[in-house]
Amino acid sequence: MLYYSTNHNSDRVDFKTALLRGLAPDGGLYMPESFPELRKTKGASQNFSETLAPFLDIPKTEIARIVDESFVFPVPSKKLFGEISILELFHGPTLSFKDFGARFMARAMNYYLQRKNEQLTIIVATSGDTGSAVASGFYGLSNIRVVVLYPSKRISELQEKQISTFGGNIAAVEVAGDFDDCQRLAKQALSDENLREEINLSSANSINIGRLLPQMFYYFKGFQSGASFVVPSGNFGNLTAGLFAKKIGLPVKKFIAAINENSVIPEFLATGKLIERKTRMTISNAMDVGKPSNWARITDLYQGDRLAMKKDLEAIAISEAETKKTISEVYKNYGYVVDPHTAVGVAAAFRQPPGEPKIVLATAHPAKFPKIVESAIGEKVNIPNALNEVLNKEKRSVLIKPDYPALKELLA
Ligand SMILES: *Cc1c(COP(=O)(O)O)cnc(C)c1O
Numbered sequence: 504m505l506y507y508s509t510n511h512n513s514d515r516v517d518f519k520t521a522l523l524r525g526l527a528p529d530g531g532l533y534m535p536e537s538f539p540e541l542r543k544t545k546g547a548s549q550n551f552s553e554t555l556a557p558f559l560d561i562p563k564t565e566i567a568r569i570v571d572e573s574f575v576f577p578v579p580s581k582k583l584f585g586e587i588s589i590l591e592l593f594h595g596p597t598l599s600f601k602d603f604g605a606r607f608m609a610r611a612m613n614y615y616l617q618r619k620n621e622q623l624t625i626i627v628a629t630s631g632d633t634g635s636a637v638a639s640g641f642y643g644l645s646n647i648r649v650v651v652l653y654p655s656k657r658i659s660e661l662q663e664k665q666i667s668t669f670g671g672n673i674a675a676v677e678v679a680g681d682f683d684d685c686q687r688l689a690k691q692a693l694s695d696e697n698l699r700e701e702i703n704l705s706s707a708n709s710i711n712i713g714r715l716l717p718q719m720f721y722y723f724k725g726f727q728s729g730a731s732f733v734v735p736s737g738n739f740g741n742l743t744a745g746l747f748a749k750k751i752g753l754p755v756k757k758f759i760a761a762i763n764e765n766s767v768i769p770e771f772l773a774t775g776k777l778i779e780r781k782t783r784m785t786i787s788n789a790m791d792v793g794k795p796s797n798w799a800r801i802t803d804l805y806q807g808d809r810l811a812m813k814k815d816l817e818a819i820a821i822s823e824a825e826t827k828k829t830i831s832e833v834y835k836n837y838g839y840v841v842d843p844h845t846a847v848g849v850a851a852a853f854r855q856p857p858g859e860p861k862i863v864l865a866t867a868h869p870a871k872f873p874k875i876v877e878s879a880i881g882e883k884v885n886i887p888n889a890l891n892e893v894l895n896k897e898k899r900s901v902l903i904k905p906d907y908p909a910l911k912e913l914l915a
Contacts, residue, residue: 604714680905
């Protein structure tokens with residue numbers, strides 16, 4: 504399989520190159536140039552490594568190993584009421600659906616590096632959450648070292664522990680400065696040609712094609728005959744993976760993108776005008792996106808045809824008030840606790856006419872957002888063991904001044 508850039512100004516590359524690059528040289532996002540349909544006889548029941556095989560230049564046994572080592576947690580489905588069910592994607596180590604993509608991408612990268620006996624250093628600046636997902640995804644891999652830069656005393660204790668208690672191939676660097684200092688230092692390292700001659704350096708890109716492809720997994724796994732999926736969306740990576748699954752043959756009736764008050768896409772689908780707005784802060788903050796990066800992929804998938812898009816895709820914006828109300832009502836009426844992101848999805852599902860099964864993707868565990876959830880349900884949320892364990896572990900980080908020589912010394 505070859506991958507092209509959504510900016511159509513770079514060469515087509517194989518999966519390995521797209522994976523290790525992240526972004527195409529022209530600044531576009533990589534897209535598979537075709538979507539081979541699954542064999543009808545096997546359909547959705549076939550093994551997921553076989554589903555992925557046409558997209559990767561990796562032997563099937565190795566794909567199977569990478570899938571097994573990546574998806575080491577359950578994906579339970581819970582009936583909420585009537586035709587609405589919830590597919591829980593938050594049982595991975597960092598309690599969000601991003602564990603699927605991050606773990607697979609990390610292991611696929613490690614596979615290629617191992618074969619050539621190469622080492623790679625990934626540098627990431629974080630204001631809290633992305634750092635722990637990347638650190639966790641790459642932890643324990645033989646050929647990749649991760650350096651996480653985080654601002655000293657400006658992230659929560661839990662976030663700090665989730666970054667700094669791994670050890671091994673994960674180096675936590677506490678920067679005596681703010682998040683902007685961390686970002687500046689990471690950029691400086693990535694553009695330092697001298698350093699890059701010494702070590703193989705990369706960033707952990709959230710738009711990497713190596714994250715999207717494995718996310719097809721739970722669409723196949725959670726599918727029910729005739730169902731639509733409701734997908735809480737920000738950058739639309741999760742939804743793009745669903746559209747890929749449909750393209751190769753999963754008979755999904757419709758995708759419903761559930762959006763918070765950053766409602767650029769619902770407006771676009773209604774009017775045809777894509778008006779970028781300043782990002783608004785909401786309680787579903789992982790979806791606070793003013794300009795969804797994966798929209799370029801969806802546009803390419805439909806060759807810009809908005810009416811064709813609307814046959815497969817609907818987008819519904821949910822207000823802050825409705826999100827909070829949904830958390831409390833879902834608890835009161837069904838005894839089920841949803842996090843603010845999943846609540847946006849459930850609210851969108853409630854607005855759908857009856858008729859077919861609706862599967863809401865639960866993107867994060869409610870314990871990640873205790874303040875908001877507890878104030879909405881009036882009770883404490885249960886903290887999973889994994890979170891408690893990490894809080895009891897010893898922090899191991901290196902404190903540096905917010906200047907580049909200090910970081911360079913540490914990297915070289
Ligand atoms: C990242 C994230 C989203 C949005 O996913 P996209 O792929 O960016 O649309 C939704 N919910 C949670 C909890 C997230 O972390």
